[in-house]
Amino acid sequence: MRRREFLSWLGGTATLWPLSGPAQTPSKRPLIGLLTPGSKTTSGRFYDGFLRGMRERGYLEGRDYRYEERYADGNLARLPALAEELVRLRPDVIVAGTSAAALAAKKITSSIPIVGSNMTDPVGMGLATSESRPGANVTGTVIRLTGLTGKQLETGLDLIPGVTKAGVLVNPDNPSNRIQRSELESSAARVGVRLIIVELRAAAEIGPAFQTLMRDRAHIVLVLSDAMLLAARRQVAAFALAARLPTVFYLREHVEAGGLVSYGIDISANYHRAAYYVDRILKGEKPADLPIEFLPKLQLVINLATAKALGLTVPPTLLARADEVIE
DSSP states (O other): OOOOHHHHHHHHHHHGGGTTTOOGGGGGGEEEEEEESSSSHHHHHHHHHHHHHHHHHTTTBTTTTTEEEOOOTTOOOGGHHHHHHEEEETTSSEEEHHHHHHHHHTTOSSOOOOOEEEEEEETTTSSSSOOOOOSSSSEEEEEEOTTTHHHHHHHHHHTTOOOOOOEEEEEOOOHHHHHHHHHHHHHHHHHTTTEEEEOOGGGGGHHHHHHHHHHHHOSSEOOOOOOOHHHHHHHHHHHHHTTTEEEEESSSHHTTTTOOOEEEEOOHHHHHHHHHHHHHHHHOOOOOGGGGGEEEOOOEEEHHHHHHTOOOOOOOHHHHHHHHHHH
């Protein structure tokens, strides 16, 4: 074969050669959007779990995909506008940080795949037909199981036996909080605990909320899972300590920030798992066919330094059950 003929043949067949790994040509790099109620400043390490998961699957940001982020900074009212911004960019996939973010995105698009991370009740909220076969454009992971909020109340009762009044911090704008609140009310009624519900929508309301709980003589405070409260977790811990009120949380990050005890999941693990779903979708699978998952590991975390500051002795039985003790 002559040299000119060989070069012509080589140019015509080179596009048939497979590329190694998932790398895309620059013009074909998929766009992935992140929509979350939280703040990049206070919650960046959770979202980094997704980027780490993508790297583990061979995807590098900039080389293999483009990435657009939208943060509501704890203000759920901003989610619809942020979702609209993302949808206008025509991403290949949207990773939604919570049920509220997934709902905001789904109201705008029924065609762009949405991977919900840390959803509460995707079926009850209309995000999916069932968890085994979602049936629409939303799949991902859930943050809770039925009965888990009641288990947090039980943890508080194990910590301080004889509790008859428990304060509850609730963000009424958060659809997940409405579900958690309903479950908590049922659990409290069964064990004879009166709940003092305090609603708050912004970090500026945390101090007054604890003043209300002090005035109503709450024995313990349960803080429901919410992006605004998570972003303000240091404030929550500081006000709780000043009010000398023991606190029970769903997320361990609250305890790392000075809260007393948490029982729930590691949300960074759910963001890490979101990369699995994105990878499957980019390879051609449909979210309608990818089952929604609950990651099985639950963690009990106790902050002994906070217990000491409150003058509490943590029962040995509770310490023995703890997955981690912060001293």
